[in-house]
Amino acid sequence: MRGWTIPVVTALALLAGWGVAAPLSNAAPRPSIQHKLPARPLIALTFDDLPAHGPLPQGGDRLVIGKTIIAALAAHHAPAFGFMNASFGAGDPNAPKVLAAWRAAGLPIGNHTFGHVNLDTVGADAFLADVARNEPALSAVAGGADWHWFRYPFLVEGQSDTVREAVRAGLRDRGYRIAAVTMSFGDYAWNDAFARCTAHHDEPAIAALETSYLAAARTQAQRSRDLAQAALGHDIPYVLLMHLGAFDARMLPRLLNLYEQMGFGFTTLPAAEADPFYRAARDLTIPGPTATLEAAARAKNLPIPANAPVPAASVCA
Numbered sequence: 001m002r003g004w005t006i007p008v009v010t011a012l013a014l015l016a017g018w019g020v021a022a023p024l025s026n027a028a029p030r031p032s033i034q035h036k037l038p039a040r041p042l043i044a045l046t047f048d049d050l051p052a053h054g055p056l057p058q059g060g061d062r063l064v065i066g067k068t069i070i071a072a073l074a075a076h077h078a079p080a081f082g083f084m085n086a087s088f089g090a091g092d093p094n095a096p097k098v099l100a101a102w103r104a105a106g107l108p109i110g111n112h113t114f115g116h117v118n119l120d121t122v123g124a125d126a127f128l129a130d131v132a133r134n135e136p137a138l139s140a141v142a143g144g145a146d147w148h149w150f151r152y153p154f155l156v157e158g159q160s161d162t163v164r165e166a167v168r169a170g171l172r173d174r175g176y177r178i179a180a181v182t183m184s185f186g187d188y189a190w191n192d193a194f195a196r197c198t199a200h201h202d203e204p205a206i207a208a209l210e211t212s213y214l215a216a217a218r219t220q221a222q223r224s225r226d227l228a229q230a231a232l233g234h235d236i237p238y239v240l241l242m243h244l245g246a247f248d249a250r251m252l253p254r255l256l257n258l259y260e261q262m263g264f265g266f267t268t269l270p271a272a273e274a275d276p277f278y279r280a281a282r283d284l285t286i287p288g289p290t291a292t293l294e295a296a297a298r299a300k301n302l303p304i305p306a307n308a309p310v311p312a313a314s315v316c317a
């Protein structure tokens with residue numbers, strides 16, 4: 001319903017208040033339009049596993065990967081949020097420089113746990129301990145910026161209500177909001193395949209990866225819109241999950257062009273999650289899990305479209 005009701009409210013507000021000549025001080029308070037619908041669908045870009053995601057291809061350099069991604073974001077005036085695992089990049093002298101470059105570009109950073117632990121494997125207590133273990137390094141990198149955003153590794157939020165709510169309570173106590181995911185195309189799988197194909201100097205296979213990466217991104221972006229339209233009746237600001245990997249760096253200029261050609265604009269994670277759809281991600285007093293478009297569709301007995309395929313482990317194996 002929201003897609004229809006808000007424009008009507010906007011029109012009424014214009015008629016009631018903004019169009020009359022009475023001094024503003026005497027006018028009745030305007031209805032607040034908290035969630036003005038954008039003219040075009042929006043994506044908030046998020047990059048996980050900073051400062052080092054996936055295998056480093058032969059001849060690769062983590063700092064070049066990071067700087068290439070930062071430059072593409074800047075060229076498209078696209079905000080992005082990074083999620084850090086302080087144990088990643090250990091022993092790579094470039095890892096701290098990647099984080100420094102990210103922050104120097106004004107890009108915010110949040111918590112993705114210290115060791116990228118799986119909640120289903122380690123349990124709530126060890127999981128929350130790993131969240132806390134990441135904080136000293138994260139807070140140092142963030143400087144004065146707000147780092148209290150959390151992305152679950154593997155998007156695993158717990159199988160039982162008990163575990164899930166224990167972790168939500170722990171995250172709430174530490175002041176976090178959850179970075180939801182409402183758009184993803186499995187970009188990590190291309191980083192793995194790219195490293196293997198680079199080792200084999202298989203240029204035709206790399207060209208095929210470029211094609212399939214953009215095709216999957218297009219399919220999944222449309223899939224998110226289709227799910228939102230079917231389940232909610234309107235677009236939401238989408239939160240895209242990506243990773244700070246070598247192939248993502250190679251493809252990001254073309255990926256951002258693609259999204260723009262599809263009519264998307266870019267927004268920040270906090271702005272996207274101001275949308276009511278993300279209420280349970282912002283307010284951890286509400287029972288989880290974090291809303292997904294798939295769950296919204298399932299709740300209405302709508303079919304869930306298949307995901308676009310990702311490169312098989314056999315590619316360049």
Ligand SMILES: [Zn+2]
Pocket residue numbers: 048049112116153154
């Ligand atoms: Zn991750």
